[in-house]
Amino acid sequence: MNETYEQEIDLKWLLYRVLRAWRGIAVWAMITAGVIGVISFAANLIKITDPEYVEAQTQNFERAHASWEATGANLQAEIENLQDSREKQKEYNENSVLMQINPLREYNASFQLYVDYDYQIDPSLSYQNIDLSDRIIKAYATYMTNGEMYQYIIDNLSYNMELRYFKEIFAVSTDYTNNMISISVRHESAEKCQEILKLAAAGIQSKYESVQKTIAEHELLEMNAAQYETVNLSLDETQKANIQYISDVDIKLQEKNEEYLKWKKEPEPEAEYTVTEVVKSAIKTVIIGGVIGGVVFAVVVAFSALLSGKLLNPEDLKKRFGLRLIGELPTTRVKKPFAFMSRWFAAFGGVTMVPEDYERLAQTAAMGLKSELSAREEAKDWKTVAFAGTVSEEELQTLLAAMKFDGIYTVTAVADILTNAESVEKVVAADCVVLVEKQEASVLSDITKELEALKAWNKPVLGAIVLNADAVM
Numbered sequence: 001m002n003e004t005y006e007q008e009i010d011l012k013w014l015l016y017r018v019l020r021a022w023r024g025i026a027v028w029a030m031i032t033a034g035v036i037g038v039i040s041f042a043a044n045l046i047k048i049t050d051p052e053y054v055e056a057q058t059q060n061f062e063r064a065h066a067s068w069e070a071t072g073a074n075l076q077a078e079i080e081n082l083q084d085s086r087e088k089q090k091e092y093n094e095n096s097v098l099m100q101i102n103p104l105r106e107y108n109a110s111f112q113l114y115v116d117y118d119y120q121i122d123p124s125l126s127y128q129n130i131d132l133s134d135r136i137i138k139a140y141a142t143y144m145t146n147g148e149m150y151q152y153i154i155d156n157l158s159y160n161m162e163l164r165y166f167k168e169i170f171a172v173s174t175d176y177t178n179n180m181i182s183i184s185v186r187h188e189s190a191e192k193c194q195e196i197l198k199l200a201a202a203g204i205q206s207k208y209e210s211v212q213k214t215i216a217e218h219e220l221l222e223m224n225a226a227q228y229e230t231v232n233l234s235l236d237e238t239q240k241a242n243i244q245y246i247s248d249v250d251i252k253l254q255e256k257n258e259e260y261l262k263w264k265k266e267p268e269p270e271a272e273y274t275v276t277e278v279v280k281s282a283i284k285t286v287i288i289g290g291v292i293g294g295v296v297f298a299v300v301v302a303f304s305a306l307l308s309g310k311l312l313n314p315e316d317l318k319k320r321f322g323l324r325l326i327g328e329l330p331t332t333r334v335k336k337p338f339a340f341m342s343r344w345f346a347a348f349g350g351v352t353m354v355p356e357d358y359e360r361l362a363q364t365a366a367m368g369l370k371s372e373l374s375a376r377e378e379a380k381d382w383k384t385v386a387f388a389g390t391v392s393e394e395e396l397q398t399l400l401a402a403m404k405f406d407g408i409y410t411v412t413a414v415a416d417i418l419t420n421a422e423s424v425e426k427v428v429a430a431d432c433v434v435l436v437e438k439q440e441a442s443v444l445s446d447i448t449k450e451l452e453a454l455k456a457w458n459k460p461v462l463g464a465i466v467l468n469a470d471a472v473m
Helices: 011-020 022-047 051-095 133-145 148-156 163-169 190-206 208-214 233-265 275-307 315-321 339-348 355-375 393-403 421-429 444-456
Strands: 106-116 170-175 180-187 219-230 325-330 384-389 410-415 432-438 461-469
Touching: 011 275, 022 275, 051 233, 106 133, 106 190, 133 148, 133 170, 133 180, 133 190, 133 208, 148 163, 148 190, 163 170, 163 180, 180 190, 190 208, 190 219, 315 325, 315 444, 315 461, 325 355, 355 393, 355 461, 384 393, 384 421, 384 444, 384 461, 393 410, 393 432, 393 461, 410 421, 432 444
Parallel strands: 325 461, 384 410, 384 432, 432 461
Antiparallel strands: 106 180, 106 219, 170 180
């Protein structure tokens, strides 16, 4: 006997013990589900007969439903706004002249127009003529900034450009003190800058005659023309920010789409104060109650198996007591409904025996015993083998009849050697003993006592046979 034996829990074996009790688990689950479902249905049915409760639930439902719909509408609106913003930014990045300019080689060109108006002050006169320089400059500035000159330039360009993009690269400023008008443009090439400036000068000249007739005689003098290229780091930052904006919007769009999909998966709020909802709630409670009941009963089965103190696994005889396992004989077949389920679980537990194997396995165990007795030197004079254990005498007789020992050895069935004096006398008279125990019935503490008694009586134990072992039903 292994005095230091510590039982190890085989999770697969434990799971099999639980699955084998699936009928009991199912019945308990149905009972639990039914009880909890009836209680839930009755409690909710009582609630919906209360007008105050129904009114309060109606208000809660309307608020919850309105909030649910508003959340979906807001998410859709945000997604549409982000998509629109992305498309507009993408269009701008593709068509804007500023986005096409190389920031390390930005081309610039400019010139100034001087308005020469012949105005002189005569000190001898008490009344002086009005200085019309400001009016002349304002006339040209208005033409250049009210969109008329912009459109003239765009219409005559050798390539297409929208007005909004043109305004980004074209600039006009006025100096009324010095009667100057400054015009500048920046572009991706010097040729395009010059083309725009020539069209701007032509547009201004086309207005010269009209301004001269309307306001006063004057001259327009072009001066300080310049053309150069420069490094514009500020433009570089602007271009990067515009490109990054699309990436940022894509990330926000993904987040909002995920939020929207999550919202769509959420169940729409339902009124909980109708009979239909009470029934639905009861069904949910039944399912939850069934799961809880099944789990609780499965846990009870598992703990019962672990704490029962009985022989649940034939291997324990070898591990715990050091006994040779001579044979495992299956239990009697019992017909039950849904037997295919039990067969599935038996396959999971590694069970292959069937009840019909009883006699074949009993005879195999008998042949093994005979061979062992013949091989043992000390067993030459042994004639009597006692089959003893914590099983009934009827089960022992059935076992011996199935084993079919011949006349070489005398076999005796000895039941209850712990409390029966006659059984003790039979065991003492035998030459050796074979323990016969019953799975899920024999108590480990009783087996321990039996082995201690046999040791005290100096009776060799050849091994053990386990009855009622797991079988495929």
